Amino acid sequence: MPKVVDHAERRREIVWALWAVIHKRGIDGVTFQAVAAESGVSIGRIQHYFESKQHLIRSGAQEMVAGAEQVYRRRESSDDPRSALVALLTQPVPTDASSRIGASVWYAYLAKATNDPWIRSFLAEASRGTVSEAERLLCRVGLSERAAHDEAERLVALSNGATQSVLVTAMDADAATDLVSHEIDRSIEGRIG
Incomplete structure (x- = not known):
């Protein structure tokens, strides 16, 4: 039986690694290599979900706002x-x-x-x-x-x-x-x- 992949969860994990890189290096320090090292996945896996560094950074901003909205709605x-x-x-x-x-x-x-x-x-x-x-x-x-x-x-x-x-x-x-x-x-x- 093939393994079921939760693509939304994989994207979130990459975004969390992005945030760790931004915290350590700032946005200008973001590279696929740095995010791959932080997340423990390959650069190819990151490129599978994010076509460019710009797309990854923008997705990180969108995920941050969406997450804050979810937390607020729960509270x-x-x-x-x-x-x-x-x-x-x-x-x-x-x-x-x-x-x-x-x-x-x-x-x-x-x-x-x-x-x-x-x-x-x-x-x-x-x-x-x-x-x-x-x-x-x-x-x-x-x-x-x-x-x-x-x-x-x-x-x-x-x-x-x-x-x-x-x-x-x-x-x-x-x-x-x-x-x-x-x-x-x-x-x-x-x-x-």
């Missing part, structure tokens, strides 16, 4: 928009070694966005999606559409800054999540009515 409580907003905006804050690596890879993509139009466009779209979800949740707690939009932009920017501060160890993860949660409460309490 999000549709009955409690405040809890969902806290989950959305504290999720990027690195709280352990694995999420620290994830945050560093995300920031590598952000840095690359300065000279890669595709990455810039993709990350801008992902950021707009986060703002849109925050805005939706703020409307659910009673803010007007305009106030919700303004607060969503402010709170997403705060979350980004808190994540960066934790990544460079200027703030610990608990302080960052407390700060974001406190600002969410201020937005909700200060704007209702």
